[in-house]
Amino acid sequence: MSSAAVDAFMANVRARNPEQKEFLQAVREVVESIMPAIDRHPEYRKASILERLVEPERVILFRVPWVSDRGDVEVNRGFRVEFNSAIGPYKGGLRFHPSVNLGIIKFLGFEQIFKNALTTLPMGGGKGGSDFDPKGRSDMEVMRFCQSFMTELFRHIGADTDVPAGDIGVGGREIGYLFGQYKRIVNRFEGVLTGKGLNWGGSLIRPEATGYGQVYFASEMLRTRGLDVEGKRCVISGSGNVAQFAAEKVLELGGKILTFSDSSGFVYDANGIDREKLDFVMDLKNCRRGRMREYTDKYPQAEYRAVEPGAASNPLWAVPCDIALPSATQNEINGEDAANLVKNGCCCICEGANMPSTPEAVDIFLEAGVLYGPGKAANAGGVAVSGLEMSQNSQRLSWSREEVDGYLHRIMTRIHGNCLAKAEEYGHPGNYVVGANIAGFLKVADAMIDMGIV
Secondary structure (H helix, E strand, O other): OOHHHHHHHHHHHHHHOOOOHHHHHHHHHHHHHOHHHHHHOHHHHHOOHHHHHOOOOEEEEEEEEEEOOOOOEEEEEEEEEEEEOOOOOEEEEEEEOOOOOHHHHHHHHHHHHHHHHHHOOOOEEEEEEEOOOOOOOOHHHHHHHHHHHHHHHHHHOEOOOEEEEEOOOOOHHHHHHHHHHHHHHHOOOOOOOOOOOHHHOOOOOOOOHHHHHHHHHHHHHHHOOOOOOOOOEEEEOOOOHHHHHHHHHHHHOOOEEOEEEOOOEEEEOOOOOOHHHHHHHHHHHHHOOOOHHHHHHHOOOOEEEEOOOOOOOOHHHHOOOOEEEOOOOOOOEOHHHHHHHHHOOOOEEEOOOOOOEOHHHHHHHHHHOOEEEOHHHHOOHHHHHHHHHHHHHHHOOOOOHHHHHHHHHHHHHHHHHHHHHHHHHOOOOOOHHHHHHHHHHHHHHHHHHHHOOO
16 A cells, blocks of 8 residues: 555545544554555455444444532533454443543544454454543542443443443542442343452452553563663653553662653652652552642652643653653653653653654654554553453453463563564564554454455
8 A cells, every 4th residue: 555545545534534633643553554464465455454444333422411419410421432343342441531532532442453452362442431530529429420321331331242441530449330330230240341359350460460561561672672671760651550550560670760740740750769659659649649749748859840731842751761651641742752752862662551652753763763662562461451351250260460460471572572573574673563553453354354344
């Protein structure tokens, strides 16, 4: 597929999905990088695999009415995009955040197709969520919202149909409320949600999985150049689940953590964020639901810098480092940020968030020859352990921490090797973007061919 053919294809996708910029960005990245595979497999063109792949199998949009503690009736929007089930039931998280709209959910669901395929587990791609903001809401308000949300969603999901999980704004508390309402309505105890509590069907290592997997992937990338995490300076964005457990694994491997952030700004601790400081961050964010600026109240030697939304660059990415672990949200690293990372000596960027780097940033990383692990490969650990949780639920078993972590490590190592092998096979050695997209695409495309025009 030539550049002109890519432009023509994208023009059609843009006409059908106007204003969905994140979705269009995700589609273009995939289409451009899988061109060698399309050229090698004319049967994909004949079966219109790409045209079918960019159209969700099902889009569900619904209202979510609920009552606040003040007695006010509030109304949010709920979404579930069931994108592709060629290799298994739809699988992907639920995001509760004011920025959620159909375009963002479609971008996340589209990425999930390839991410899930890379794990080699039988999971299709889907995503969902709401523009509800759990920040500042009481537990009772969150419970009432989750119950209303699930009262509609339940009819569209199931252990062999669609298995949601958590994402931004949806942690253990929200999963508990959602699962409780699902079980109440359908009168069945089944593995329909992952990220459940350990006492009622959850898996060990699931909370840690995305962050741990991100660092496992970074370690594999570094190993290709004779390096490892020990002694490396790491900057991390975000301060939620992914960022916290990425930091935990970096510390375990002997690295030095310099930063955490939230939507208001970031902390920079030149002395390093050790285990004691990480425990403080975990309590601050998970229990007290506080802001990162409070870190400097406890550790005044650290610096806090507010960051304005929409600023030309984020000074977090100008902190000199060896490894960058973007773990917050989409498009958080722009071209200027990428240039700052490269200029200041960063040799490895490994994504824990979904599509945190803009296309301009990705081009800068690839041109500079630094190690760059795209999110669909590097952050696949979360959904991999979700798949393992589904397996445990199906067998009515609970595996040990060591067993699950061993599976996770092997899966991330296999993903890394598969990405490298496909990049080499299709003429782009060392390019993890091309390798990840082609490896995931081939698995899904072949399944779609086998199943006919459906």
